[in-house]
Amino acid sequence: xxxxxxxxxxPPGWSAPVAVAETGEWRQKWLQFIESRRALAALxxxxxxxxxxxxxxxxxxxxxxxxxxxxxxxxxxxxGETGASGFRYLLGSDVxxxxxxxxxxxxxxxxxxxxxxSAIFAIGVGVSLGLVAAYAGGWVDALIMRVVDFMLGFPxxxxxxxxxxxxxxxxxxxxxxxxxxQWAYFARAVRGVALVExxxxxxxxxxxxxxxxxxxxxxxxxxxxxxxVIVIGTMQIASAISLEATLSFLxxxxxxxEPSLGLLIANGFNYLMSGLYWISVFPGLLLLAAxxxxxxxxxxxxxxxxxxxxx
Amino acid sequence: MLAYLIRRLLQSxxxxxxxxxVVFLGIYAVGNPAAILLPDxxxxxxxxxxxxxxxxxxxxxxxxxxxxGNALRGDLGTSFVFNAPSIQLIxxxxxxxxxxxxxxxxxxxxxxxxxxxxxxLKPGSALDxxxxxxxxLGFSMPNFWQGMMLIMIFAVGFGVLPANGRGETxxxxxxxxSFATADGIRHxxxxxxxxxxFKIALMIRLTRTGVREVIALDYVKFARAKxxxxxxxxxxxxxKNILVPIVTIVGMEFGSLIAFATITETIFAWPGMGKLLIxxxxxxxxxxxxxxxxxxxxxxxxxxxxxxxxYSVLDPRVRLEGxxx
Numbered sequence: 001x002x003x004x005x006x007x008x009x010x011p012p013g014w015s016a017p018v019a020v021a022e023t024g025e026w027r028q029k030w031l032q033f034i035e036s037r038r039a040l041a042a043l044x045x046x047x048x049x050x051x052x053x054x055x056x057x058x059x060x061x062x063x064x065x066x067x068x069x070x071x072x073x074x075x076x077x078x079x080g081e082t083g084a085s086g087f088r089y090l091l092g093s094d095v096x097x098x099x100x101x102x103x104x105x106x107x108x109x110x111x112x113x114x115x116x117x118s119a120i121f122a123i124g125v126g127v128s129l130g131l132v133a134a135y136a137g138g139w140v141d142a143l144i145m146r147v148v149d150f151m152l153g154f155p156x157x158x159x160x161x162x163x164x165x166x167x168x169x170x171x172x173x174x175x176x177x178x179x180x181x182q183w184a185y186f187a188r189a190v191r192g193v194a195l196v197e198x199x200x201x202x203x204x205x206x207x208x209x210x211x212x213x214x215x216x217x218x219x220x221x222x223x224x225x226x227x228x229v230i231v232i233g234t235m236q237i238a239s240a241i242s243l244e245a246t247l248s249f250l251x252x253x254x255x256x257x258e259p260s261l262g263l264l265i266a267n268g269f270n271y272l273m274s275g276l277y278w279i280s281v282f283p284g285l286l287l288l289a290a291x292x293x294x295x296x297x298x299x300x301x302x303x304x305x306x307x308x309x310x311x
Numbered sequence: 312m313l314a315y316l317i318r319r320l321l322q323s324x325x326x327x328x329x330x331x332x333v334v335f336l337g338i339y340a341v342g343n344p345a346a347i348l349l350p351d352x353x354x355x356x357x358x359x360x361x362x363x364x365x366x367x368x369x370x371x372x373x374x375x376x377x378x379x380g381n382a383l384r385g386d387l388g389t390s391f392v393f394n395a396p397s398i399q400l401i402x403x404x405x406x407x408x409x410x411x412x413x414x415x416x417x418x419x420x421x422x423x424x425x426x427x428x429x430x431x432l433k434p435g436s437a438l439d440x441x442x443x444x445x446x447x448l449g450f451s452m453p454n455f456w457q458g459m460m461l462i463m464i465f466a467v468g469f470g471v472l473p474a475n476g477r478g479e480t481x482x483x484x485x486x487x488x489s490f491a492t493a494d495g496i497r498h499x500x501x502x503x504x505x506x507x508x509f510k511i512a513l514m515i516r517l518t519r520t521g522v523r524e525v526i527a528l529d530y531v532k533f534a535r536a537k538x539x540x541x542x543x544x545x546x547x548x549x550x551k552n553i554l555v556p557i558v559t560i561v562g563m564e565f566g567s568l569i570a571f572a573t574i575t576e577t578i579f580a581w582p583g584m585g586k587l588l589i590x591x592x593x594x595x596x597x598x599x600x601x602x603x604x605x606x607x608x609x610x611x612x613x614x615x616x617x618x619x620x621x622y623s624v625l626d627p628r629v630r631l632e633g634x635x636x
Contacts, residue, residue: 038444150326153611155570162604165592166337242453246574249455250589265456269578272463281463284456292451299447 032304039300042293049290053109060102062087065257070097076271079278092278094264095271103264104283110260111287114171115241118178119233122240125179126186127229131217133187134194144187151184160243164252174253178240185236189228197221227305234298238291245287261287319619323612330608331382334601335375365391378601387605388598392591397602401584405606407477408583410489411575412568414499415506416561422507423514424557428545430515431522442515449512454571458505458578465501473498475580502579506571510564517560521553555625562618566611 034040052059064070074083079092079100091100133144151159163177197203198221206216245262247253249269254260259267261283268280353361362368366377378388387398430442466474478498480489489495525531526549534544573585580586584603591599 038440150329153326153615154608155567157567157574158570158607161573161588161592162334162337162600165600238451242451245453246455249453250574250577251593262453265459269459272459273467275467277463280456280459284453284459287456288448288452291453292448295447295451 029304033300036300036303039296042296042300045289045293046297049108049286049293050112052105053112056105056109060099060105061090062099062102064098064103064106076276079282091282092276094267094279095276100264100278100282103259104261104286107259107261107264107283108286108290110171110254110258111241111244111262111290114174114178114244114254114260115237118175118182118240118244119237121175121179122182122236123186123229123233126183127190127222127225129183130187130190131194131222131225134191134198135213135217135221141191145191148184148187151181152188156181156239156243157246160247161250161252164247169253169255171254171258174244174247177247178243181243182236182240185232186229189232190225193225193228194221197224231298231302231305234294234301238294238298241287241294242291261290316620319616323616326612327605327608331379331605332375334604335378336371382605387602390591390596390599392594392596392599397596397598398606400587400599401602401606404582404584404587406488407581408569408572408576408585410499411502411506411572411581411583412565414503415510415568416565418503418507419510419514419564420561423511424518426511427515427518428522428550431519432526432545434523439519443519446512446515449508449515452508454505454509454574455578457508458502458575461501461505462578472501474501477582502575502581505578506568506575509571510568513560513564514557517557518553521556522549525549525552555622558625559618559622562614562621566607566614569607569610 057063062070074085074087074089074093074097076095077083077089077093080088080090081092082088083093083097087099089099089101091104093099094103129144133141159181160177163180164173167173167177203216203220206220211220244253244260245265248260248262249266251266254263256263264283265280265287268276268278268283271279359368366374369377381387385398386396389395390397390400393400426442430439433439462474465472476498477489477495479492479494489499531544531548534548535541539548569585572581572583573588575581576583576586577589584606587599588603590596591603
């Protein structure tokens with residue numbers, strides 16, 4: 001399969017080995033990053049969303065999953081309406097009388113949690129296997145890369161769908177499915193960079209010092225493989241959030257007890273035709289804001305960290 | 312070339328076998344379809360009889376080899392729900408899905424390439440910024456939500472386009488298709504647009520990147536120095552060279568369109584095989600799920616093979632490498 005590789009075969013300067021660790025270079029990258037106002041704005045949006053998700057139980061006016069807090073006969077209220085109980089539904093209420101704004105904050109919390117956790121695990125698995133493949137070479141490399149090719153040959157949505165059909169519902173199962181479909185991206189990227197790094201002098205020097213393989217891999221080679229991992233990681237968090245929402249929408253992702261933004265939207269879909277647009281539109285916009293800002297940041301990171309585009 | 316082809320074919324068979332094992336084991340290792348098919352008050356004896364009927368009481372490897380043997384004869388099991396051969400159920404819905412996927416891909420190519428060219432020629436301009444932001448937006452919008460918004464705007468809001476089902480089909484060149492009737496085409500617009508949006512964004516990015524890389528190369532400068540018109544430089548010299556990766560991606564993304572059609576079909580109640588897959592997963596109708604996966608895998612493998620061959624035809628450098636290997 002011949003996807004145009006994201007990374008050049010021999011990156012001229014995934015920078016000098018030690019220099020990456022120096023703060024000066026990262027500072028320079030940061031300054032370059034904020035040259036794009038779009039990227040800076042996206043970073044702000046992300047920070048706000050993250051804060052909102054973490055603080056959801058504090059800032060939400062209502063606990064949407066505490067049945068005693070919900071007033072059933074105040075369902076279907078449009079945005080801005082104040083219920084008979086005196087509660088003001090900023091973004092409307094759903095059919096059960098739940099405050100949409102509060103439900104969205106909790107939903108965002110679940111969505112981000114699933115996205116970030118699955119990316120972290122996928123990075124762990126993918127980076128380790130990629131490093132091992134590059135370092136060991138031979139049949140180990142061939143075996144790992146065959147599996148990677150196999151995984152990347154199928155669209156993630158399809159693999160995740162089938163996996164969840166087998167595994168069943170649940171937040172842990174969704175994360176497991178996302179890790180299974182995403183690790184291969186990291187493995188491929190890391191292997192590519194690690195192969196180049198392996199033949200560099202600083203690795204030779206480490207070998208001459210008789211340092212252990214694990215130490216060379218994780219302390220010497222890994223830090224120099226980080227730029228592509230950061231770029232792909234950002235994009236994969238976005239795609240994990242989107243994928244989870246999609247699976248939940250199809251009824252195969254999270255159970256109704258742990259509603260993510262995707263489930264809120266799916267719930268609202270049933271009432272879209274009857275004009276209760278706010279139940280699905282607002283959670284959708286929030287989901288879009290999260291994914292969009294992650295992608296903008298990832299896009300900018302790619303420009304900043306990819307040496308090919310440097311002047 | 313022949314050796315290369317044979318090796319690729321063997322690889323493809325390997326992939327198919329691997330998928331069949333993984334899917335069979337995965338899907339047959341969970342739940343008990345007999346329990347779902349029978350009423351709640353069925354006795355243990357009835358349950359056992361049903362399992363024997365479905366062949367679920369035999370050892371797993373034996374079930375697999377029976378499955379594989381039947382599969383090679385074109386029999387992928389009988390649907391528990393429809394009580395019809397699952398392969399026929401899938402194939403009956405294949406045209407509807409292909410129709411959707413082909414329309415979406417056409418939209419992506421016809422809209423994405425011109426927009427990408429336009430943006431790539433003016434890097435950094437307001438137009439470029441807009442197109443790039445738009446394409447990131449296109450990537451970021453989850454397919455299902457975007458579909459819902461299309462329904463809200465065009466079906467509920469303006470009431471101009473239908474949002475449900477396939478509409479009237481007619482016969483065109485002996486095939487039952489929506490292309491043949493005005494009503495069919497009206498029904499096709501929203502789902503096809505929904506499916507295409509991702510790919511439009513992808514085409515824009517690919518073309519834009521390609522143009523930016525190629526335009527700086529010496530042969531383009533030379534073509535300009537020769538005094539060729541800008542139009543000719545663009546359409547012949549630039550476009551021809553960026554088409555190679557685009558053709559590859561079009562081919563490979565066609566498979567992903569079929570996968571994503573599951574979502575579009577669910578939203579728009581489009582009677583394709585994707586909707587059948589989701590329904591079958593929810594009904595635990597395993598033979599249909601297995602048949603879907605096998606049919607789609609076969610399609611992917613074939614598409615990849617064709618793409619690789621097309622690639623080597625389009626780009627002589629690849630051909631040389633393929634020969635040597």
